Amino acid sequence: MASFQRTRPAPVQSSPDSGGMSLRAKWAIGGAIGGGGLAGLLATGSSALAVYFARRVITPARQRAADQEMLALIRDGQRQQAIFAATDDTTVDGVYGFFFDGGKGHARIGRIVSYSPAERTVLRDVEAVYAGDLSTARRGWWSGAVHPDPAAVGLPYEEVMIDVDRGQAPAWLVRAGGTARTWAVMVHGRGATRQEALRAVGPALELGLTSLLVSYRNDGLAPSADDGRYGLGSTEWRDVEAAIEYALANGAEEIVLFGWSMGGAICLQAADLSRCRHLIRAMVLDAPVTDWVNVLAHHAQLNRIPSLVGRYGQLMLGHPLGRRLTGLSAPVDLKAMDWVSRAVELRTPTLVLHSVDDEYVPYGPSALLAERNPEMVTFEPFHQARHTKEWNVDPERWESLVKAWLRQQLAPRLNPGALAPVSP
Numbered sequence: 001m002a003s004f005q006r007t008r009p010a011p012v013q014s015s016p017d018s019g020g021m022s023l024r025a026k027w028a029i030g031g032a033i034g035g036g037g038l039a040g041l042l043a044t045g046s047s048a049l050a051v052y053f054a055r056r057v058i059t060p061a062r063q064r065a066a067d068q069e070m071l072a073l074i075r076d077g078q079r080q081q082a083i084f085a086a087t088d089d090t091t092v093d094g095v096y097g098f099f100f101d102g103g104k105g106h107a108r109i110g111r112i113v114s115y116s117p118a119e120r121t122v123l124r125d126v127e128a129v130y131a132g133d134l135s136t137a138r139r140g141w142w143s144g145a146v147h148p149d150p151a152a153v154g155l156p157y158e159e160v161m162i163d164v165d166r167g168q169a170p171a172w173l174v175r176a177g178g179t180a181r182t183w184a185v186m187v188h189g190r191g192a193t194r195q196e197a198l199r200a201v202g203p204a205l206e207l208g209l210t211s212l213l214v215s216y217r218n219d220g221l222a223p224s225a226d227d228g229r230y231g232l233g234s235t236e237w238r239d240v241e242a243a244i245e246y247a248l249a250n251g252a253e254e255i256v257l258f259g260w261s262m263g264g265a266i267c268l269q270a271a272d273l274s275r276c277r278h279l280i281r282a283m284v285l286d287a288p289v290t291d292w293v294n295v296l297a298h299h300a301q302l303n304r305i306p307s308l309v310g311r312y313g314q315l316m317l318g319h320p321l322g323r324r325l326t327g328l329s330a331p332v333d334l335k336a337m338d339w340v341s342r343a344v345e346l347r348t349p350t351l352v353l354h355s356v357d358d359e360y361v362p363y364g365p366s367a368l369l370a371e372r373n374p375e376m377v378t379f380e381p382f383h384q385a386r387h388t389k390e391w392n393v394d395p396e397r398w399e400s401l402v403k404a405w406l407r408q409q410l411a412p413r414l415n416p417g418a419l420a421p422v423s424p
Contacts, residue, residue, distance in 0.1 A: 105132020264288020
């Protein structure tokens, strides 16, 4: 999930559907939402900050921030190494993607060769450059998306289109050998793309699963929603349901959902609300959002937003009158997406992989979800990995955990009434 940058709040302007409503009238609506207890906020500039915070949460970014500096590229024959400014991301070992030139360039960055705390630089191997001229790169962004498409992993694939609201959403289809009755539908996170899910295709193929790596509303590939806003899972699940229906129409008999970050929240909603939910055999969730209130409070703290202002922003997201300020066509029911509180209602076997060092989505709710519903939820903590980068830090462990758990979940079920084997 992309971070919410620490920038000054923009002035709140009239939305196209406000009917020329004055700023003072909008604050009056805000007072009706919050009640007298928040009147003091409206008399200050805090309400503007709350509006800004709420909008940041649900508004897709037009462009990722190029917040990672690259200092030099070193060539030694066929070998290349890059010097990066040392950051919390670049000083963690593993393999990562580095996007530059506004996302047009993409390189795969490998192990740490050396690290100089005094100079605040780190030297890392460059394993591959898929697009662009890395020698001209000065800034870019660090990513868990290592490969640009399935072909870069050596996998044949098809580009397919899935019918969704307002048009068609592109997806990558990677077929398993033979006739696969179980398909994996893979859902990326907020601010990411289907490239994020490529890390799970290998294990899925080993298990005989055909993989469908989907796009969904407002991710830059699928059609945008009417309001152009994220529903944080409350609307996007319908696009995942459409992907499930596509899989079922093309030979699938049951589904495994994979989800990263907000993609995990989307999967949880699909397993709860989809008319196909009885065919969802299992879910594998990487750093999922299981409680948006917790995540939003965390980001308010990261951005030094007073907790009361952050709660007011959450109130705007969930109240029907708040849409005048947020731009949402319908309120977002954060309570309905609080799976920690609803833990016992989760009836789909779920594997959760989450790093205790996650800086964007705290791991605590994931651990608590498993504690409250151990029958259905298995929690596997990782260390050192940052947000959705568990595979990047330790791909062998990530893949072995996923394969072992899914083998158990996908084992043939004992028919009701069948005799259990008798012990010798």
